[in-house]
Amino acid sequence: MNQTVVSYLSQYEFYDVLLAAFGKNEGLLAFAIYLLGGVIIVGLCATIGGLGTFAERKISADIQQRLGPNRVGPYGILQFLADGVKMMTKEDVMPFTADKMLFYLAPMLALVGVFATLAVLPFSSGLMMADLNVGIFYLIAISSLVGVSVFLGGYASNSKWSMLGGMRGASQIISYEIPVTISILAVTLLAGGMSFGTIMSHQRGLPTNWFIFHNPFAFIAGFVYFIGALAETNRAPFDLPEAESELVSGYHTEYTGMRFGFFALAEYIEVFVVCGVGAALFLGGSNLPFDISFDIIPLQLLEVVIFMSKALALYYVVIWIRWTFPRLRVDQLMAICWKYLTPIAIFNLIGCAVWVVVFNGKSIAELIFGH
Amino acid sequence: MMGLASYLIISLILFVIGITVMIARKNIVAILLGIELVLNAAALNFVAYSRFATNNLDGHIFSLFIIVVAAAEAAVGLAIVIRFFQIKETIHVDEATTLRN
């Protein structure tokens, strides 16, 4: 329980060597390890976010039978670095009617909200940064900062397109938070705890132990979560806040250069985070198949690879959906959230609760094969 | 440093600022902001006493319900503000002189 990277490393001998090097100060050593891990994870996720833009263009080109970016580096894979440099060297323009403080603050809130969720993302069973007892609940709560930042970005620009996009974006994000939260509530109920450690430990072994295959209600809840997460990250077909054919560019119309880059980075990392959470909650997360229980560091790295491949597979599905489905109308958007997803999510929650009581928490596979 | 007294003093300052906001502002939304500060000060007191003076978590439950009630209060209060604005076209609190409509 509550295994973090520090408590994991402390079972090895080199931890004592490090501890001696830090003058027996455990807090300081923990800080150093966490800081190093944080920098690594942020760098990794920023790269994934950058590669996300590249993957998006490549995959869309594939789907539309084009070539896509192919000039910078082999297969154009360094395109995201070129984009980043371009953003840094662009002039920052701020409308003279803007609310200056909030104009600065909005991208920062988006970054803080998204990065803070990375702290609890379960990359592997041992190398997890923080395994809070309220892990998944914390993740939902802190990611709602993104909604505030979308609203503020729209408001502070004082442009009519931005304002419309910001209002739409904030109401869309908060609406879709409800089906997502209730689906996660169903998982909490099945796992009997909110920390990612508890949730993962219930999905050990074969894929039949994954929560998406636990019972029919959890299966539907997985899809409800995924649809809601698409909408929460403003991805197509729910990209109404930034619908370029209706609202120019939505809440970041007036943002240029680096500040636009921060919004884009936050958005792409958030897509990765919701995919990772989906993988952890419903697809077994970083658990190795067959419940291998040697505790060595290469195995932990293998778990990281498993987690990442699950999350990135979901990421691919997200991009695939974007280039397949047309955008919804705004009234359809609200109708899907409140008239379909939320009742279905509540129904799933009740179903899971009844299932736990009636079948004593056993999954379908356990009932059929009886172990 | 992290004793009961420091939490109580933080909570008191928060409460006093909330009261001042409620009295000084004439904008109804700003008055609601002051009310939120006051409620948070109370909830902080409950949790602090729960840690330092008792051994159970009843204080946590209390502050949980304070948060719930504060959310309901904000929802209804802001609805009243919006309705008031539709009628009077202002949110200056001194304009709220009628009890009907």
Added chain:
Amino acid sequence: MTPANFDGLMPVVIFMGLAVALFVGGHFASVLLAPKKPSHLKSTPYECGEQPVGSAWSMFNVRFYVVGLIFIIFDVESVLMFPVAAIFRELNDMGHGGYALIVFLSFISILIEGIAYCWKKGDLDWVKSFQVSTKNNK
């Protein structure tokens, strides 16, 4: 279960700090690298090349508030359901499964009443909410 210590909260603060540091650093790089040629026309709000009329900070439709209202009620209810859901299995293993189910279901049923009310009154319809409610309220 061994009690965790406060150091377990460190990553949360560290990641927030990294976000702020990245923001400040990116700004700094941008200030160093980016050209600065401000002009009045460049800093007008973008309205497809037209001269902007008035401010964008104007009134919006009340339906945005109604959506926010329904959201916050559901949000608070889900907050209260989280700890109960977290111990639901434990209660079931202790043999109080039926009792827990009754408590849980009666809580959810009141939630369902709320959404049913809003559905019937047309608050969930984005477009029609105005016409329907004028009919009902005179």
Added chain:
Amino acid sequence: MFAQFLFISSALLTLGGAVAVLVTKNIMHSCIYLLASLIGIAGLYATLGADFVAVTQIMVYVGGVVILMLFAVMLTGGKDFVSRAQNLLGLAPSMGNRWTFSVGILVALVFLATNIKLILNVSKSIPAKTFGNEFPSTVNQIGHLLVKEHVLAFELSSVLLLGALVGAAIIARPRKQ
């Protein structure tokens, strides 16, 4: 060590945000300062070992109440916003004047003076407990309290929220004048 750091930074964020709510003249800014203050209070809860209450604070306030307030400001902005954007008035209207501020601060000082003494006595009469670095989970205990001792409050809170939803929806629903 880290707990002290968390405590000091949260306390500074809380008090700084609250003071900024008091002095700023812009209602939008004061909502954002309130956000800062509320996040600081969540940090203070965390230093008290109340992990669930801290996250609830963030969830309900940051995700809910503050967004609702920002919406309400946008919905009631109207003339006030236009006049400020065109600089017709130096200050945002209805945010108080010198007279109301002096009355408010007077009340605050009286209240502060009467309570400081009370708090010092209270903190003396309660024996000082020392806490180590432990941070045990409160979720399970809160869950048990909610379904056992406080089950009536738990159920009634849902009725309260239903009442708030229905009432606020009736009040705020758009209708013809």
